Amino acid sequence: xxxxxxxxxxxxxxxxxxxxxxxxxxxxxxxxxxxxxxxxxxxxxxxxxxxxxxxxxxxxxxxxxxxxxxxxxxxxxxxxxxxxxxxxxxxxxxxxxxxxxxxxxxxxxxxxxxxxxxxxxxxxxxxxxxxxxxxxxxxxxxxxxxxxxxxxxxxxxxxxxxxxxxxxxxxxxxxxxxxxxxxxxxxxxxxxxxxxxxxxxxxxxxxxxxxxxxxxxxxxxxxxxxxxxxxxxxx
Numbered sequence: 001x002x003x004x005x006x007x008x009x010x011x012x013x014x015x016x017x018x019x020x021x022x023x024x025x026x027x028x029x030x031x032x033x034x035x036x037x038x039x040x041x042x043x044x045x046x047x048x049x050x051x052x053x054x055x056x057x058x059x060x061x062x063x064x065x066x067x068x069x070x071x072x073x074x075x076x077x078x079x080x081x082x083x084x085x086x087x088x089x090x091x092x093x094x095x096x097x098x099x100x101x102x103x104x105x106x107x108x109x110x111x112x113x114x115x116x117x118x119x120x121x122x123x124x125x126x127x128x129x130x131x132x133x134x135x136x137x138x139x140x141x142x143x144x145x146x147x148x149x150x151x152x153x154x155x156x157x158x159x160x161x162x163x164x165x166x167x168x169x170x171x172x173x174x175x176x177x178x179x180x181x182x183x184x185x186x187x188x189x190x191x192x193x194x195x196x197x198x199x200x201x202x203x204x205x206x207x208x209x210x211x212x213x214x215x216x217x218x219x220x221x222x223x224x225x226x227x228x229x230x231x232x233x234x235x
Contacts, residue, residue, distance in 0.1 A: 039067040044086025053094040078198035093197045107131045107142035117225045126230035132219050143212045149201035150235045159183040159226040179213035183226040189216050
Protein backbone atom coordinates (compact mmCIF):
# COMPACT_ATOMS: atom_id res chain seq x y z
CA UNK A 1 0.00 0.00 0.00
CA UNK A 2 1.42 3.41 -0.98
CA UNK A 3 1.94 6.26 1.45
CA UNK A 4 -1.08 8.20 0.19
CA UNK A 5 -3.32 5.16 0.57
CA UNK A 6 -1.87 4.44 3.99
CA UNK A 7 -2.64 7.96 5.12
CA UNK A 8 -6.14 7.70 3.73
CA UNK A 9 -6.75 4.54 5.72
CA UNK A 10 -5.09 6.03 8.77
CA UNK A 11 -7.33 9.06 8.62
CA UNK A 12 -10.28 6.75 9.15
CA UNK A 13 -8.77 5.11 12.22
CA UNK A 14 -10.62 2.95 14.69
CA UNK A 15 -12.15 4.19 17.91
CA UNK A 16 -14.89 3.16 20.24
CA UNK A 17 -17.36 5.59 21.73
CA UNK A 18 -19.25 5.10 24.95
CA UNK A 19 -22.59 4.56 23.23
CA UNK A 20 -21.27 1.48 21.43
CA UNK A 21 -20.06 -0.53 24.41
CA UNK A 22 -23.30 -1.29 26.25
CA UNK A 23 -24.66 -4.34 24.39
CA UNK A 24 -22.00 -6.88 25.45
CA UNK A 25 -23.30 -7.76 28.90
CA UNK A 26 -26.89 -7.66 27.72
CA UNK A 27 -26.22 -10.37 25.16
CA UNK A 28 -24.85 -12.98 27.56
CA UNK A 29 -28.21 -14.04 28.90
CA UNK A 30 -27.16 -14.60 32.52
CA UNK A 31 -27.89 -11.14 33.88
CA UNK A 32 -31.30 -10.70 35.54
CA UNK A 33 -33.69 -8.07 34.29
CA UNK A 34 -33.59 -5.05 36.54
CA UNK A 35 -34.84 -1.48 36.46
CA UNK A 36 -32.23 1.13 35.61
CA UNK A 37 -30.38 2.44 38.66
CA UNK A 38 -31.56 -0.35 40.96
CA UNK A 39 -29.45 -2.91 42.84
CA UNK A 40 -30.16 -6.62 42.44
CA UNK A 41 -30.68 -8.98 45.35
CA UNK A 42 -29.84 -12.03 43.23
CA UNK A 43 -26.74 -14.13 43.81
CA UNK A 44 -24.52 -14.26 40.75
CA UNK A 45 -22.66 -17.32 39.44
CA UNK A 46 -19.35 -15.73 40.46
CA UNK A 47 -20.51 -14.35 43.81
CA UNK A 48 -17.69 -15.71 45.97
CA UNK A 49 -14.97 -14.83 43.45
CA UNK A 50 -16.25 -11.28 43.13
CA UNK A 51 -16.59 -10.91 46.90
CA UNK A 52 -12.99 -12.03 47.38
CA UNK A 53 -11.71 -9.64 44.71
CA UNK A 54 -13.50 -6.71 46.34
CA UNK A 55 -12.38 -7.61 49.86
CA UNK A 56 -15.90 -8.46 50.97
CA UNK A 57 -16.84 -11.35 53.34
CA UNK A 58 -16.76 -14.44 51.14
CA UNK A 59 -20.06 -16.12 51.99
CA UNK A 60 -21.64 -16.46 48.54
CA UNK A 61 -24.65 -14.43 49.66
CA UNK A 62 -25.71 -11.14 48.11
CA UNK A 63 -26.02 -8.36 50.66
CA UNK A 64 -26.90 -4.72 50.10
CA UNK A 65 -23.26 -3.83 50.83
CA UNK A 66 -22.02 -6.45 48.37
CA UNK A 67 -24.31 -5.09 45.70
CA UNK A 68 -23.17 -1.53 46.31
CA UNK A 69 -19.50 -2.54 45.98
CA UNK A 70 -20.08 -4.58 42.83
CA UNK A 71 -22.19 -1.82 41.30
CA UNK A 72 -19.46 0.76 41.98
CA UNK A 73 -16.91 -1.47 40.23
CA UNK A 74 -19.22 -1.94 37.26
CA UNK A 75 -19.90 1.77 36.99
CA UNK A 76 -16.20 2.64 37.13
CA UNK A 77 -15.34 0.29 34.29
CA UNK A 78 -18.41 0.76 32.08
CA UNK A 79 -19.87 -2.71 32.66
CA UNK A 80 -23.57 -2.83 31.86
CA UNK A 81 -26.09 -3.31 33.26
CA UNK A 82 -24.49 -1.95 36.44
CA UNK A 83 -26.92 -3.47 38.92
CA UNK A 84 -24.43 -5.20 41.24
CA UNK A 85 -24.85 -8.69 39.78
CA UNK A 86 -21.79 -10.95 40.05
CA UNK A 87 -22.01 -12.23 36.49
CA UNK A 88 -19.51 -13.51 33.93
CA UNK A 89 -18.62 -10.12 32.46
CA UNK A 90 -17.83 -8.58 35.84
CA UNK A 91 -15.78 -11.57 36.97
CA UNK A 92 -14.04 -11.72 33.59
CA UNK A 93 -12.77 -8.16 34.09
CA UNK A 94 -11.62 -8.92 37.63
CA UNK A 95 -9.93 -12.16 36.57
CA UNK A 96 -8.05 -10.30 33.84
CA UNK A 97 -6.92 -7.69 36.37
CA UNK A 98 -5.57 -10.48 38.60
CA UNK A 99 -3.66 -12.02 35.70
CA UNK A 100 -2.23 -8.65 34.66
CA UNK A 101 -1.05 -7.97 38.20
CA UNK A 102 0.64 -11.39 38.38
CA UNK A 103 2.88 -10.49 35.40
CA UNK A 104 4.78 -7.97 37.49
CA UNK A 105 7.90 -6.59 35.81
CA UNK A 106 8.49 -9.57 33.50
CA UNK A 107 5.90 -9.16 30.71
CA UNK A 108 8.11 -10.94 28.16
CA UNK A 109 8.93 -13.93 30.33
CA UNK A 110 7.68 -16.27 27.60
CA UNK A 111 9.99 -14.62 25.06
CA UNK A 112 7.19 -14.28 22.51
CA UNK A 113 7.96 -10.63 21.73
CA UNK A 114 11.20 -10.43 19.68
CA UNK A 115 14.24 -9.18 21.60
CA UNK A 116 16.50 -8.78 18.56
CA UNK A 117 14.67 -5.83 17.04
CA UNK A 118 16.06 -2.98 19.11
CA UNK A 119 13.24 -0.65 20.21
CA UNK A 120 9.91 -2.46 19.96
CA UNK A 121 6.39 -2.02 21.33
CA UNK A 122 4.86 -5.35 22.39
CA UNK A 123 1.13 -6.06 22.70
CA UNK A 124 -0.10 -9.22 24.43
CA UNK A 125 -3.75 -9.57 23.41
CA UNK A 126 -4.40 -12.48 25.78
CA UNK A 127 -3.48 -10.42 28.84
CA UNK A 128 -4.39 -7.02 27.35
CA UNK A 129 -0.95 -5.68 28.23
CA UNK A 130 1.59 -3.62 26.32
CA UNK A 131 5.14 -2.55 27.00
CA UNK A 132 8.20 -1.15 25.25
CA UNK A 133 11.54 -2.89 25.28
CA UNK A 134 14.95 -2.27 23.74
CA UNK A 135 16.51 -5.65 23.10
CA UNK A 136 16.10 -7.54 26.36
CA UNK A 137 15.77 -4.34 28.41
CA UNK A 138 12.30 -3.35 29.59
CA UNK A 139 11.97 0.37 28.84
CA UNK A 140 8.37 1.06 29.87
CA UNK A 141 5.41 -0.92 31.20
CA UNK A 142 3.73 -3.27 31.23
CA UNK A 143 0.51 -1.27 31.13
CA UNK A 144 -3.11 -2.40 30.59
CA UNK A 145 -4.52 -1.65 27.14
CA UNK A 146 -7.87 -2.10 25.40
CA UNK A 147 -7.74 -3.84 22.03
CA UNK A 148 -10.21 -4.85 19.34
CA UNK A 149 -13.55 -6.41 20.20
CA UNK A 150 -14.98 -9.56 18.59
CA UNK A 151 -15.19 -8.96 14.83
CA UNK A 152 -12.69 -6.09 14.98
CA UNK A 153 -9.72 -7.94 16.43
CA UNK A 154 -6.39 -6.11 16.53
CA UNK A 155 -4.28 -7.80 13.86
CA UNK A 156 -1.41 -9.93 15.09
CA UNK A 157 2.13 -10.07 13.73
CA UNK A 158 5.11 -7.79 13.27
CA UNK A 159 4.31 -4.23 12.18
CA UNK A 160 6.02 -0.84 12.09
CA UNK A 161 4.92 2.60 13.20
CA UNK A 162 4.37 4.32 9.85
CA UNK A 163 2.49 7.51 10.72
CA UNK A 164 2.08 9.62 13.86
CA UNK A 165 -0.53 12.32 14.39
CA UNK A 166 -0.76 13.90 17.82
CA UNK A 167 -4.19 15.50 17.33
CA UNK A 168 -5.82 12.90 15.09
CA UNK A 169 -9.63 12.81 14.76
CA UNK A 170 -11.51 9.80 13.41
CA UNK A 171 -13.29 10.68 10.18
CA UNK A 172 -15.85 7.91 10.83
CA UNK A 173 -16.96 8.85 14.34
CA UNK A 174 -15.67 12.43 14.46
CA UNK A 175 -14.07 11.76 17.84
CA UNK A 176 -10.52 12.57 18.96
CA UNK A 177 -7.76 9.95 18.87
CA UNK A 178 -4.97 11.82 20.70
CA UNK A 179 -1.36 10.71 20.31
CA UNK A 180 -2.16 8.35 17.44
CA UNK A 181 0.68 6.16 16.23
CA UNK A 182 -0.49 4.00 13.32
CA UNK A 183 1.19 0.64 12.81
CA UNK A 184 -1.12 -1.43 10.58
CA UNK A 185 -3.74 0.01 8.24
CA UNK A 186 -6.08 2.03 10.44
CA UNK A 187 -4.88 0.44 13.69
CA UNK A 188 -3.00 2.68 16.08
CA UNK A 189 -1.93 3.28 19.64
CA UNK A 190 -3.95 6.21 21.00
CA UNK A 191 -5.56 7.48 24.17
CA UNK A 192 -9.25 7.20 25.07
CA UNK A 193 -11.38 8.53 27.88
CA UNK A 194 -12.76 5.19 29.11
CA UNK A 195 -11.48 2.48 31.43
CA UNK A 196 -8.95 0.07 29.97
CA UNK A 197 -11.25 -2.73 31.18
CA UNK A 198 -14.37 -1.28 29.56
CA UNK A 199 -16.02 -4.07 27.52
CA UNK A 200 -16.21 -5.11 24.78
CA UNK A 201 -13.18 -3.24 23.34
CA UNK A 202 -12.10 -1.03 20.45
CA UNK A 203 -12.63 -1.30 16.71
CA UNK A 204 -9.06 -2.54 16.25
CA UNK A 205 -6.88 0.14 17.79
CA UNK A 206 -4.82 -0.32 20.94
CA UNK A 207 -6.48 2.04 23.40
CA UNK A 208 -4.44 3.58 26.22
CA UNK A 209 -4.84 6.02 29.07
CA UNK A 210 -3.73 9.54 28.32
CA UNK A 211 -0.56 9.22 30.39
CA UNK A 212 0.42 5.96 28.69
CA UNK A 213 -0.27 7.30 25.20
CA UNK A 214 1.88 10.34 25.93
CA UNK A 215 4.71 8.11 27.15
CA UNK A 216 4.49 5.93 24.04
CA UNK A 217 4.54 9.10 21.94
CA UNK A 218 7.76 10.20 23.61
CA UNK A 219 9.47 6.80 23.33
CA UNK A 220 8.47 5.59 19.85
CA UNK A 221 9.22 7.05 16.43
CA UNK A 222 8.29 6.31 12.83
CA UNK A 223 9.88 3.03 11.74
CA UNK A 224 9.90 1.41 15.19
CA UNK A 225 8.63 -2.16 15.39
CA UNK A 226 5.33 -3.24 16.93
CA UNK A 227 4.64 -6.89 17.69
CA UNK A 228 1.09 -8.06 18.46
CA UNK A 229 0.39 -11.61 19.61
CA UNK A 230 -2.09 -13.77 21.50
CA UNK A 231 -5.87 -13.65 21.48
CA UNK A 232 -8.13 -11.35 23.43
CA UNK A 233 -10.61 -13.14 25.73
CA UNK A 234 -14.04 -13.27 24.10
CA UNK A 235 -12.82 -12.99 20.50
